[in-house]
Amino acid sequence: xxxxxxxxxxxxxxxxxxxxxxxxxxxxxxxxxxxxxxxxxxxxxxxxxxxxxxxxxxxxxxxxxxxxxxxxxxxxxxxxxxxxxxxxxxxxxxxxxxxxxxxxxxxxxxxxx
Amino acid sequence: xxxxxxxxxxxxxxxxxxxxxxxxxxxxxxxxxxxxxxxxxxxxxxxxxxxxxxxxxxxxxxxxxxxxxxxxxxxxxxxxxxxxxxxxxxxxxxxxxxxxxxxxxxxxxxxxx
Numbered sequence: 001x002x003x004x005x006x007x008x009x010x011x012x013x014x015x016x017x018x019x020x021x022x023x024x025x026x027x028x029x030x031x032x033x034x035x036x037x038x039x040x041x042x043x044x045x046x047x048x049x050x051x052x053x054x055x056x057x058x059x060x061x062x063x064x065x066x067x068x069x070x071x072x073x074x075x076x077x078x079x080x081x082x083x084x085x086x087x088x089x090x091x092x093x094x095x096x097x098x099x100x101x102x103x104x105x106x107x108x109x110x111x112x113x
Numbered sequence: 114x115x116x117x118x119x120x121x122x123x124x125x126x127x128x129x130x131x132x133x134x135x136x137x138x139x140x141x142x143x144x145x146x147x148x149x150x151x152x153x154x155x156x157x158x159x160x161x162x163x164x165x166x167x168x169x170x171x172x173x174x175x176x177x178x179x180x181x182x183x184x185x186x187x188x189x190x191x192x193x194x195x196x197x198x199x200x201x202x203x204x205x206x207x208x209x210x211x212x213x214x215x216x217x218x219x220x221x222x223x224x225x226x
Contacts, residue, residue: 004156033213042117042202042216043157058213090156092214102214104156 006105023091031096032074037088119217136203144205146186
């Protein structure tokens with residue numbers, strides 16, 4: 001089954017404690033991205049990757065890091081989480097060509113206290 | 114920059130009612146337009162898309178027409194069901210440098226029996 005898998009689904013952490021949210025896709029997609037979803041703001045892109053070892057900032061990259069060492073994996077790293085990073089996070093992948101469908105993971109609800 | 118504006122919810126309807134969700138966009142070029150749907154506890158799924166002016170996207174009884182003259186992509190369904198209760202996102206994609214989606218704020222739809 002074609003899917004994007006994120007882990008964990010739920011996470012509560014304290015300010016400043018480094019964390020990683022994993023994302024894996026099994027569709028051999030080149031393009032992967034991370035979004036955060038906040039009420040009334042829709043989804044905003046954090047970072048994206050067009051292929052292995054190629055990453056770039058989206059609209060709201062501050063406080064986040066990513067890496068793309070393998071085609072299937074695209075982890076999101078919060079080196080020093082803060083309460084304003086409390087949000088619902090989605091990983092997405094697509095073939096990479098313009099206009100193709102993006103496939104989303106089920107989301108990770110992060111609370112930073 | 115690009116932006117998408119959609120009507121705020123929640124929209125509450127009775128089963129078999131007609132649904133319209135307005136969406137307008139601002140883009141510098143010629144974007145592709147999408148509607149994504151998010152069911153409770155799940156990630157986003159592509160509902161329909163249109164890639165050029167006057168195209169009509171359709172799926173599961175939903176329709177939307179790409180109107181360049183009014184920069185709109187309104188979603189319609191003639192007879193909603195309880196199972197259509199979800200959050201609907203209008204989005205556009207324009208950048209050839211990466212399949213970035215720019216989302217509207219989302220519209221929650223609740224269909225009552």
